[in-house]
Amino acid sequence: MANDSNKFQAIISHCKEYGFIFPSSEIYDGLSAVYDYGQNGSELKKNVRDYWWKWMTQLQDNIVGIDAAIFMHPTTWKASGHVDNFSDPMIDNKDSKKRYRVDHLIEGFAETLPEAEGAELIASMEKLLAAEDFAGLKQLIESRKIKCAISGTVNWTDVRQFNLMFSTEFGSVSGEEGDNMVYLRPETAQGIFVNFLNVQKSGRMKIPFGIAQIGKAFRNEIVARQFIFRMREFEQMEMQFFIRPGTQKEWYEFWKTERMKWHLSLGIPESRYRFHDHVKLAHYADAACDIEYDFPIGFKEVEGIHSRTDFDLKNHQEFSRKKMQYFDPEVGPDGKPYGNYIPYVIETSIGLDRTVMMLLSEAYEEQDLGTPDKPDSRVVLRFPAKLAPVKLGILPLTKKDGLPEIAQELMAECRSVFKCFYEEKDTIGKRYRRMDAIGTPFCITIDHQTKEDGTVTIRYRDTMEQERIPLKAVKDLVDKAIQ
Structure with a gap:
């Protein structure tokens, strides 16, 4: 199986060194599978979030966004099936006491x-x-002599289910027998479903229409691993598209195509992606697939597309005793109005953190630029300009002769339009390398010629080519490039 662990480890190290991602609570030795986004990582993450939101809501005629609370009434998760079904098979090694998720153990x-x-x-x-x-899974593990990474033995317990939801007490006083127990949401979709009628009625939405949401979700993963690919606290970008029953097949194919268009708009070649159909369908689905990207750790899921039928709305209607129906006045093929029905749903769900990891994996490149006589190299992050954390580096050649003042004027002109970075320390070559390392697509150098003719040197990250352009043209050039 394809795996470039050296590149993967280099990306992890680079993320920490250049302010993208840090282990959470690192001064206390960290917290397993929990990460903090640094100054550059938070900008990158925000740019991805905003790009998805604009594409999914602003550029669509029939999709709106909401922001539902993380805490929900506990019956929500009974209705959704998470209390009974949101589990993963796990297995423990009797010698090391280490717990593994069965599919991760076998995949490894x-x-x-x-x-x-x-x-x-x-x-x-x-x-x-x-x-x-x-029993068959345990037999498969034992027959292939799959060992524990810690003990090196194949002394395994039986395989059993492990619920992935975090629970906590709600309110100031703990109740008896779980009266005050609530869950940290394991997905953002249910906040959309319980608000289906609120949005439909207040927005006068007509089927088909979608509701989008970006938010935190929490899963008590048995074994969280692979950097930010699988975390216990993560962020999802989801859209639930409500449709007439019986039309789910065509809408499922439509959203598979549309979501792949979005991925390709990131500048990533189609060859780096593939669709993977689910063999085991979730309890709510009649069709499901993943969009997988070829990470340094192999092809892994970035986004899921699911035909959820009417499972969620129907169950919420049953558990809440509130009608979750839509009245459709349109006339069907038989000449009669469709009338009242519970809509079917097509879901698109993409991990924001996994998308960040995908962009880092695609952008990271180590380049040998030197000769035998003069070694030279650089690490560059080739982010799409529209997603780069910093769009423009503004670099006065020296700290004197009025050059910093000109640079600061350019900074003041541009910073309200896009993210800029100002630096006057070290040689210009070292500053270029630092800008390459955080993925800045353009750098402007203000030198003594700027004072004479009002031109500056612009340097392009990917080619390292430089040219003179008018100082007054900088803002428009960069703004156009990041659209």
């Missing part, structure tokens, strides 16, 4: 095998998972 072993053999093992695992054959 498969990555050490030749590609065909690894694919065959994964296919066997997926069939056993689909059948919920826990």
Whole structure:
């Protein structure tokens, strides 16, 4: 299986060194699978978030956004099936006491095998998972002699289910028998479903229409790993598209195509993506697939597209005893109005943190620029200009002769339009390298010629080419490039 662990580790180190992502609470030795976004990482994440939101709401005729609370009435999660079904098979090694998620354990072993053999093992695992054959999963692990990474033994417990929801007490006094128990939401979708009628009626929305949301979700992963790919606190960008029953197949294919268009708009080649159809469908779905990206750790899910049928709205209607129906006045093929029905839903759900990791993986490049006589190299992040944390580096050649003052005037002109960075320390070459390392697509150097003819040197990150342009043209040039 394809795996470039050296590149993956280099990206992790680069993220910490250049202010993208830090281990959370690091001065206290960190907290497993929890990360903080630094000054550049938070800008990158915000840019991705804003780009998705604009594409999904502002540029659509029939999709609106909401921001639902993280805490929800606990019956929500009973109705959604999470209390009974939101579990993963786990297994413990009796010698090391280390707990593994079964699919992660087998996938990790498969990555050490030749590609065909690894694919065959994964296919066997997926069939056993689909059948919920826990004894078969344990037998598969033992027959392939899959060892614990800590103890090196194959002394395993039986496979059993593990619920992934975090629970907490709600209110100032703990109740008895879980009276005050609430959950940290494991997904953002339910906040959309319980607000379906509020949005539909207040916005006078007509089927088909969508509701989008970006927000935090929490999952008590058995084994969280692989940097920000799988965390216990993460952010989702989801859209639920409400449709007439019976039209789900065509809308499912429509949103598969539309979401891939969005991914390709990030400047990532189509060859780096693939669709993966689910073998085991979630309890709410009649069709589901993932959009996978070829990370340095192999092809992994970035986004899921699911045909959720009417499961969610129907269950919320049952548990809340509130009608979750839509009256459709349109006339059907039989000449009669469609009338009242519970809509079906197509869901698109993309991990914001995984998207950040995808962009970092695609952008990161180590370049050898030197010769045998004069070694030179750089690390560059080739982000799309519209998503780069900093759009323009403004660099006066020296700290004197009025050059910083000209640079500050340019900074004042541009900073209200896009993110700029000003620096006057070190040689211009070192400053260029630092800008490359955080992915800044343009750098402007103000030198003594600027005072004479009003021109500056613009340097392009990807090609490292430089040219003279008028100082007054800088803002418009960069603004046009980041649209």
